[in-house]
Structures are given as structure tokens and as C-alpha cells.
Amino acid sequence: MIRALLALLLTMMLASPAMAQTRDPILVPDISEHEIVLRQGFTGADLLLFGAILDPRGGRAQGQYDVVVVLKGPSEQIRLREKERWLGLIWVNAESSDFRSVPSYYALASSRPIDDIVDERTALIFELGLDYLQLSPSGSIDPNEQARFTAGLVDLRQRQGLFAEYETGVQVSEGVLYRARLPIPSNVIAGRYVAETFAIADGRVITSATSEVQVFKEGFERRVEEEANNNALLYGLLAVGLSVLMGWAAGRLFALV
């Protein structure tokens, strides 16, 4: 991997005259795996996001850069319900709030705490950090209530392992190579995951680049999901048949013993 990176680095250096007009550095990102298959034995994965920051004129990029890596899962529309104590007795769902674009997975790693790297405005624009996600809430317009629901959602997802922030998760070596490890739990949904890498200096995003990871089911697991969704009759009969058969077989087996 490192060798491949160095080769890349060399290529970039040789190709540099063509890009001499831009002074901004170039990001070359990559991910250890571009495909994650949800199937038997999958208990989660560790993704290594790595790459290099290069100066278009050749050589290492000038100056000190902070690197932020964000991995986002497919967005979902959700309704978030909040439980409240009812009549001082039991906890029941009371209020709810709708969100139009909630990433099913969000992990961020940065070389320093986000608040030290960028100001709030920049963080909001690029959605850097769990506090700055644009979840597009709808319905309630009371900002306090919205903030409460957003905080509740982020907290819930964090405890499910689906949202995470690693403040010193990116290691930058020699100002050129960076690497970050992001854990993917087993309860992620299938879809297209986008990794965005940002090089930031003096609170300004200098450059960014994206790469992708496809998460999908394959083989038996995919078949099961497809049949359950498209072929309800057959799937239901199969489940019923399986249970009757297993119950009957066990009865017969034990009758012999």
C-alpha cells in the first residue's frame, strides 16, 4: 500500500508541470476496501482511509494542513419519537419530529479537534462534526425543540455505533501521508457510502476529494431480502414450512430415541 502510494506520489511529481497554474495542493484519497459484503460472518469492519496531500508543483505540500475524513452512509427520511412520562406513571411516545435527510451512518476523524481546526460556519457548510449535521428537520419550528430532537437523535445513533467522531483519529506523517481508521458496525444498511477527505489550513478548506464504498448483501442474504420484499407469499410459506418441518422432524427423531 505504502509502495503504491509512493509510486503515485512520483507520478504526481512528474505530471506536475501541467497543473502548475494552481497553487492549491492535491488530495489523493483511497480506502482499504471499496466493497463491504453483508453476509454470514460479517460482524462489522474496520475501514482504513488513507492518502496523500501533494503540491501540484511537485514535492510535498507547503505548510501545515489539518486533515478531516468523513464517511457517510445513504441518507434516510425518518421520524423521531420522544418518550415522555404520562400522568406521572409510564413512559409513552409523545412528541415527534421528522428529519428529511439523516445519514444512516456518519463517522468523522480529524487530526485535531474540529473546533480547533475550523470555525462554526465552515463546519456547518461542510457538515464537519456531529454538532453540525444538516438533518433537514421539518414540522416544528421552535429552535429549542429542534435542537433537543437533533441532540437526541445524534446521541441514539452514537450509542448504536452508527454515528462517531474521532477527534484525533487522523495521523498525518511528514505532512504528506494521512491515515484514519473508521469502524463499521454490523447494523449498517446497504447502499453507497461516500468518504470525503478535507485538507484544511488556517480554518479554510483548501481542497477536498471523495471516494466511495459500496455496502451490499450478496448470495443467500441478498436472496432472503429480495424474496421477503418481492415474493411475500412464497417467503411466508417457506417460513411456515420450515417451522412445521423442523418441529415434526424433531418429534420423529426423539420418538426413535
Place this chain on the structure above:
Amino acid sequence: MDVYLPIANLSVNGLWIVLLGALTGILSGLFGVGGGFLTTPLLIFFGIQPTVAAASAATQVTGASVSGVIAHGRNKGVDYHLGGVIVAGGMLGALLGAGLFNLLRAIGQIDTVINILYVLLLGTIGALMLREALQSLGYVSVGSGKPRAAKRRHHPLIAAMPYRWRFYRSGLYISPIAPLLLGIVVGTLTMLMGVGGGFIMVPAMLYILGMSAKVVVGTSLFNILFITMLVTMVHAFTTRAVDIVLAGLLLLGSVIGAQFGTKIAQLVKPEFLRLILASIVVAIALRMLWGLGVRPDEVYTVVPL
């Protein structure tokens, strides 16, 4: 042994699921109840969505009751005539339950309703069973107790219903409306709670319908078998939440557990069995009540739009 569940969308330790299945299987073999009342809450505890848990538990209960029905059927312990009436009611109930399920889910109260139902039903039935078991155990140790046969009269309300039919094996001459209603209630509960309804059907058959005790367990299992089959199908069509891998693991444990349960049942005094079942039922009801009363770990829940 990690197993990835394709519908629940997460990975669980398969061994625990098989053990959980075995535990409920033993219960079903011992007491003639499906054991769903234990599976659903424990699966939710494992982090599986409540809908998937309820749907897959129903599938498991089908398997656990098959061998019981066969065994009881061989011993003439199933009243197919009366059972058929209850099943018909159960089918209506399951469809009614499906409608209720979707309605409650839409307004976000399905979990609370399920929990309250668990507390009320398990609490009441558990307490009644506990009292009865303690009484009978006490009388047994003292000597000749009160004759239980006194309870063999059905409820006056049932006697007042019109169109009487004869149900020979149960030794009853009652209106079919009564078992039909019982079926509707049990079917609705099965759909809502993912339980077979044995724990409510057995006492109702004994004390409300006044059925002959020797056909109660078999007939109850017969109904559970058909109602859970239908519930699995309804879930397959509406919620699409039946996880066949999860159900398979549960089944593996429960069909074997059920056989052991049947063996144990022949060795232990029935009063003790009832006492144990009553204690389990009461314990789960109390646990659920506590869960409703204290601040939950998750105040927020996410539903897809």
C-alpha cells in the same frame, strides 16, 4: 458463532439465540404454552427491532407446537371440532390484529400498547395461576384437598349464549360463539404481541369454557399452531419482518427443547410445574412494569418515513 440476520440487518451470536429457543422450547414442552411471551422481549433485548422480533417469534412458536399437537393428537388430546371453531375466530382476530398493529404503529404507540398488554395479561394470569398453584400445593401436602372438579362448570355468560353445539371430546354443550370470541381475542393478541396465546387460552378453556382438562393442552397447541402460521403469513405480507435465519436459529433450539420439556413434564409434579410457570410469568410482568415506569435507556426511537 456470529450469524448475520438478513432482515434484522445485524449480526448476533447465534449460540445465544439457539439457547433462547431451547429455553422457550422447554417451556412449551412443559406447559403447553408457545413460549413467545419470553422470546419477543428477550430478542428486543438483543437489539433486534420489535417488529422483527414479534414476527420471527411467531414463526418459532409454530415449530414448537407441531410436535406437541402430533403427540396430543395421538392420545386423543385434541378436540378438532372445538379447536376448529377457535381457529376460525383466531383467523378473524389475526386480521383484526394486523389492522390494529398498523394503526398503532402509525400513531407511534405500538410498543407502549404491547408492553401494557404484557403487564396486564401476564400480571393477571400469572397472579391467578400463582395463587391456584400455591393453594393446590398446600392442599396436596395437607391431604385430601377440595375437589377441583367443582370448577368444571362453564361460566354463566357462556351458558346464556344461543345456538348450542355439542363438542364431544371437550364434554361440552355450548354455543360456538364463546370459543369463536376466545379465538378472536387470542388471534388479535398473537398478531400484536408475537405470542401464541397459550398462556391466556389454557386458563380460559379451563375456567371460562369449562373444557375437559385432558384436551385443554392439546387443543390449545392446535390453535397456536394455526394462528401462528397465519400470523407469520400476515407479517410476511404486511410488515415483511419475518427473518428466516433468526426464526431458523430459534426453531433449532426450541424443537429440541420442546422434546426435553415433554420428558421433564412426566417426571415433575404438575402443581410444581404450574408454580414455576406462574413465577416466570409474574416475573416477566413485573420486569415489564418496571420498564414502563422508569426512565427508559432510549427516550428516542427512530421510525422510517
